[in-house]
Amino acid sequence: MSERSASSTPSWFRDADYEFAAVQIERLRPESPWRKARERLSQRASVRWSLRFLVFLALLSFLAPLLPLPSPAAITVAAEPAPPVAPWSALGDHKFVPEYWDLNPLDRALVSVRTSLFGKWRTGPWLGTDALGRDVLARVVWGSRTSLLVALCAALTSLVVGVTWGALAGLVGGRLDNVLMRIVDVLFAVPTIFIVIFTLSFLDAPKSAVGEASLLSREQVFFLVVGAVSWLSMARVVRGQVLELKRSAFVEAARIAGASTPWILRVHVLPNVLGLVIVNLTLTLPSVILYEAFLSFLGLGVEPPKVSWGLLAAEGAEALNPLESYVWLIAAPALVMALTLFALQTLGDGLRDAFGVEERSER
Amino acid sequence: MLRFLARRAAWFALTTWVVITLAFFLLRAAPGGPFSSERKLHPSVEAALREQYHLDWPLWKQYLHTLGPLNLDERGWLGDGADPFGGVLAGDFGPSMQHRDVSVNDVLASSLPISITLGSLALALALVLGLSAGVASAHSPGSKLDQSVRALATGGLVLPNFVLASLLVLVFAFWIPVLPVAGFGTPRHLVLPSLALALPFAAYIARLSRAGLLETLSKDYIRTARAKGASRARILWKHAMRGALAPVVSYLGPAAAGVLTGSLVIERIFAIPGAGTHFIASALNRDYTLAMGVTVVYAVLVFGFNTLVDVAYTLLDPRLDLEQEA
């Protein structure tokens, strides 16, 4: 056996013999674990239906201005809420009046497309009307925009702030980890609802006291606040997983081979954390939607005439009385909300099984 | 254990300080003040009020005064025979700025017991309902009972609690008028609010305990016990309960915080004069002292309860080392 020195000697391995095989083998597409997870996921009918429902809902809420619905803010002078009417007995009429709050340019464009498409035609009061004669169906559809936007906002902060925070703490470790996680601990211990209420009540002050209009609108602050409280559990979960990964033998093997931290992050950490992140998101979203409802009930959510599911449900709850129960006012928003959360939950359970992530209660 | 409690105490001090400081500065940063939302006061009257409540002091002095424990009030340092110790750290929240002539401590003393009664009742109810539903469901998985329990639990998790409360009121006060709609006083008044408050948590506990029980039931030692001829009910109660209880107990901490938050809504719906109603009103009215009082008390409650839960958790699972947890 001859002794070989350093690196200049010919290889042990006769690489050239494998040229053909190397070309061949790249042709066989590997089956990625993501595709596996997706297959396992789509085998369940409940998951398929949940997904369809959520996509449908998202489309509906995005395209709300395009639909031939009555406008959600148009008040008719009606003394009392009117009960739902079946579509076949009152399909619609031609009394549409475009009355909205300040819409953004895109929505305005959509509304003008709607008028050119359907003219003055609008659907009948299929889900009834409220005490101001506003159409409940239109309000539920428009309200979904707020609720879904809140969910989206929480999802984004969870993903951006929560994941970065947790990954940084776990990867860098040491003192930084200590500081970052202590901040999360304190924020967890502080009852965040109080901060939320303080912050939101800033914008409730009488206009005279505020003087100049504040920098951010009430709604923007609302979204900021909801985002700010929703990333904490994500940060914890991600940190735990990253710590576990950092100590794992395969990351050590990569380090021995000279891998840099960005390399380890990209090749090993992110793909292994992703499943957990997605599952955790499906847990965060329902709680954020419920949170929006809670704040709306306390009068701290979106401002009328804008609508959200929480606001609708709160109005419905207030409208209940022993003499005349306007059940549809609460039933309609409560039902769509329940369906949405149920779909999210089913999806989350499915994802958890598909990715093999365990359920744990997070503080 | 002692070391754990010492650590917890240090944490407690830190958290309380953060809460006080945050609350103080957030309140002062908010536009408007305690006297700006009322009928327009005469400038001299308002100035007098501001002086009375030390709102004319520089901010840092107000902060130290609020924090305590030394009473910075000019009457405080033994003058006038007033208490030399004041401020939040001394347990004295000072006079309310909206309800003149009433101290925050008085307001809390009258409203807090109501909230605590409601909250603990709800938590106990959640535990009893949730656990029994979970056990019943795990006793025969897949049965009609199991399925209906799971459906109900899902219902509890997908609806906001004020909707649940409204449904309860609709059924038990309007359609079958057996319970009062709102108010506070007799035990009958407590049934609907505590139930409405408890349901979401009961639902989650049912889910947790069912999953925990089913998992422990599939473990080897349980199979051995079954092979020895123990009945399923006996196995459930004697062997599996301990393992299944752990996740439920650790959920109690977040649940307690959730019950406090939920009570803000429930107290409003059922017109219960608890601390929750004061909280929102005081924050909106810039009643600096009262808002501070309620916030601090709630934070302390949540923290204390979490510590209790951690202690209970180690009793349940002695392998867990409190030193590492803290």
Add this chain to the structure above:
Amino acid sequence: MSAPLLELRDLHVRFAARRGGWFEPRRELHAVRGVDLRLERGGALGLVGESGCGKSTVARAVVGLQRPSSGGVFIEGLERASARGARARELRRRVSIVFQDPYSSLDPRLPVSASVLEPLAIDGRLRPRARRMRVLATFEAVGLDAALYHRYPHELSGGQRQRVAIARALVLEPALLVCDEPTSALDLSVRAQIVNLLDELRARFGLALLFISHDLAVVRRLADEIAVMYLGRVVERAPAQQLFDAPRHPYSKALLSAVLAPRPGAHEERIVLAGEPPSPLAPPTGCAFHPRCFARERVAQDRCERESPELSARGAQRVCACHLTDAP
């Protein structure tokens, strides 16, 4: 004579142990307490000793996962810890490791080919096509079917995974392969295959092995020389055959008698060690082995309690650290 492939000079590794409380002094765990070892090119050194004696820590120091607290790891005369840049890269190529557990040493979200390819990609020397060819070549060398190329770790058996881990370790053509109990997580039948594979690779590529194991039979099969560790120190080092025939250190004797069937006609009976291994947080004074030493009872020497024995020569090729067996 050029520098040996691997040399450990008075290697110490200390870990900061968790403090009990705020007022308790900082304690340290002295896991490796002065280890000297040499391994020539193509050689095979076995490292044995009971659990917790510091074998894995030595292995981690050799591959650069653990910085020595003092002393050094020298690869071909270059100190591992102080090497930078291109030199560090060269050192990484020269030494690689196979871990114990083939289940946790492969990334579950990567196809096994990607795991094997990773060191090549980090090293960046070959072009992508050439890397794939190399991976296939190593697959062949470790006896893996090319059909497993795109598979994921969970689809492979334990033995196959360990072969993948070996392929990953070989792909940069190292001179030294560190194996930290590479067979102890495997089934008995697979164990023999992996041992044969390592032996074969060694012969084929002139690979040097630093082989750590509990399984003395395996060590005997693979190693030319064996070092016995006890509580962070090497207490005896000898050519494999000599050690198995006539262990000198009482601890080696105990270790061997525990696993080897007594040879017919041999007069010594099975030695069972009394007591637990001592805590590395509070090592005994003098010879670390003295509280459990059976030879001491017969000879009764309090020197063992006071003075730590140095490694000293016992014949031409072996060393031993024991006061009681001073005579060659």
